Amino acid sequence: MKFYFEMQASLVATNNAELPPQIYWKSLLPETPMPKAITNLLHPSGHIVLQNSDGLTNEKFTSVDYEGDGTDVNVGGGNGGVSVGAGKRGKPVHVGVGYSPFDYVYAATETQLHHDPNVALFFLEETLHHGSQINLHFTKPSNLPSFIPRRLADSIPFASTKAKEIFKKLSIKPDSDDAESMINTIIGCEKPAISGEEKQCVNSLESMVDFCTSKIGKNVAAVSTEVSKESVLQKYTVTTGVKKLGEKEGVVCHLQNYPYAVFYCHKTETIEAYYVPLEGADGSRVKAIAVCHTNTLGWNPKHLAFQVLKVEPGTLPVCHFLPEDHVVWVPK
DSSP: OOOEEEOOSSOOOOOTTSOOHHHHHHHHOTTSOOOHHHHTTOOSEEEEEEEETTEEEEEEEEOOSSOOOSOEEEOOOOOOOBSOSOOOOSSOOOOOGGGSTTSTTOOOOHHHHHHOGGGGGEEEGGGOSTTOEEEEOBOOOOSOOOOOOHHHHTTSOOSGGGHHHHHHHHTOOTTSHHHHHHHHHHHHHHSOOOTTEEEEEESSHHHHHHHHHHHHOSSEEEEOOEESSOOOSEEEEEOSOOEEEEEEEEEEEEEOSSSSOOEEEEEEEEEEEEEEEEEETTSOEEEEEEEEESOOTTSOTTOHHHHHHTOOTTSSOEEEEOOTTOEEEEEO
C-alpha cells in the first residue's frame, strides 16, 4: 500500500505522557522477551501523513529505544507464512479474517481445496513427534506493515461504516485493491467471536499487550515461528526438541492486511501450543510454532482443515503451524 514511514537515523523526542511501544512492553512484561514477529514490525521513529478536515498533517512518532538505519520503509499489507500466506496469482488475493483459514467459520471451496497453499498447513496432533515428515512451504514475510503508536492508531477510525473517512484520512483510493483488502479486514474484525472464544482486533502494540494480559495475565510467554531462509515446497522432518508451551488457555494473534499493523487476536481455552524444530530437505531449519485446537465443534463443517484431514468437527484435535508474522501468547 502507498503508505510510508520515513525512518530517521536517531531517536526523536516524544511526549513524556506516551511511552514508546517497546518501553511499554518492557514496563508491563519485564520477564517476557519480545518475539521476532513483533520486533519485525517496530521501527526506530517515523511519521505518518494523515488527511484531516484542515488538510494534511505530518504526525511524528518514536516507536522504539534504539537507533535506526536511515532507510525508507514501505508500510504495506503483504503477509508471509508457512505454506501459509495467501499466494498472489494474477489479480492480488487479499486475505482478511473473513477469508482466512484462521477464521473458523470459513468454508473452503473446491478450488481452494485443490489449489490453496494452506492445504499443507493443517495436520493431526499425532504428527508432532521426532522423525515425522510434513510437506511445507515456508516464506519470509515481505512488505510488512509497521506498528504505530496507540494515540495515532486510536485517532484513525476502524469501522466498516467509516470506510470513506478511513480512505480519505489515509489517502487510499476507494476503488483500489488496497481499499478492498482493508474493508475485508475490518468486516472480519467486526464479526462475532465463535462460541467459547473472546476476540479483538488490536491496532497497536500497546493494545495487543493490554488485551492479551487482561485475558491470561502478565506471567506469559509470547512466541512466533522463525524461518532461517525462504524455501520452496519441500519435505520437512520434525527434529529433536518438540516442546509443549502451553495448554488449554492462550491467545493467538494473526497479522492482517492493513496499511499499519493490525492483529486479529482471539483468546481460547481449548488450545495446546508447541515449539516444533524442523529441518528441510535442503538443510534449512525452522523454529516453528504450532497450535492444536482440542475443541472444533464451533467450526464450519466445510472448513479447509476438515476437508484436508478427513475428520469431523469435535472429534480429533486439529493442528496448524503459524506464519512467521503471527504470535501465540501462553501462560508460563
